[in-house]
Amino acid sequence: MSGHSKWHNIQAKKGKIDAKRGKIFTKLGKEIAVAVKTGGANPDGNSKLRDCIAKAKAANMPMDTITKAIKKGSGDMEGVTYEEIMYEGYGPAGVAMLVNVLTDNRNRSASDVRCLFDRNGGNLGANGCVSWMFQRKGQIVIQRQDGMDEDELMMKVLELGAEDFAAEEEVFVITTSQEDFSSVREALEKENFEFESAELTMIPDNTVSLSMEDAERVQKLVDKIEDNDDVQNVWHNAEFPEDFEE
Structure with missing residues (x-):
């Protein structure tokens, strides 16, 4: 079945996680703490928290760091209220972009994101x-992994409720509805599958193919935005050249 996302784009994102692990852990910790504040500290009764923990584990965030973030959300964040905001715009070459923010100061975040786009x-x-x-x-x-049966895995994930399954050279990419994500992920976890990533994301209906020059410009903007402390995620519909390297 055809996939909605190129492994190159996922791999580029993973590379940035590896390179900026400390900052990524801080952002994941904030996401976990907010999930706890809104739904409680028990993952069994808080599906958003379960999803955040799975995302953190896939990014190799240590369990003790995850536990600290949960405790922080349970009692150490009085006086700090984070607001989730989605900013929308266009990057170079007409690339559509969504910027997901968790902030305690809406005016600061709006100004920062606008400046990053403009510059x-x-x-x-x-x-x-x-x-x-x-x-x-x-x-x-x-x-x-050696010994993995592609057809068997595809049938398994589709039976579990996945919408799509794509076999790339190095990975399998499984796409689910927002509603079925947790149940599919948890079923695969129980069968001891290890994830390169596992998260709710925004997938474009269509992509914009970029030249090498435009790819460099788009990547520069994405990197600048992701470096902002308030920004949790950046999603776009750019399709980078296969030989593009950050």
């Missing part, structure tokens, strides 16, 4: 200007 060849737009081009989906990436 790096982009244009921050109004709410709704590009979000209609994306669908919220679950995405689970499993590294290929």
Whole structure:
């Protein structure tokens, strides 16, 4: 079955996680703490927290760090209220971009994101200007291992409720609806599958193929935005050249 996301893009994201692990852990910790504040500290009764923990584990966040984030959300964040905001705009070459933010200061975040777009060849737009081009989906990436039967895995994940299964050279990419993400992920966890990544994401309906020059410009903007402490995720519909390297 055809996939909605190129492994190159997923691999590039993983490379950035490896390179900026400390900062990524801080952002994941904030996401976990917010999930705890909104739904409680028990993962059994808080599906959002379960999803956050799975995402953190896939990024190799240590369990004691995850536990500390849960405890922080349980009692050590009084006086700090984070607001989730989605900014929308266009990057170089007309690439549609969504910027997901958790912030305690809406004005600061809006100013920072706008400046980053303006200074790096982009244009921050109004709410709704590009979000209609994306669908919220679950995405689970499993590294290929010796002895894995591709057809057997495909049938398994489809029976579990996945919407799509893509076999790439190095990984299998499983796409689910937002509603079925947790149940599919948990069923695969019980069978001891290890994930390269497991998260709710925004998947574009169509992509924009980039030249090498435009790819460099888009990647520069993405990197600048992701470096902002308030930014949790950046999603876009760029399709990078196969030989593009960050």
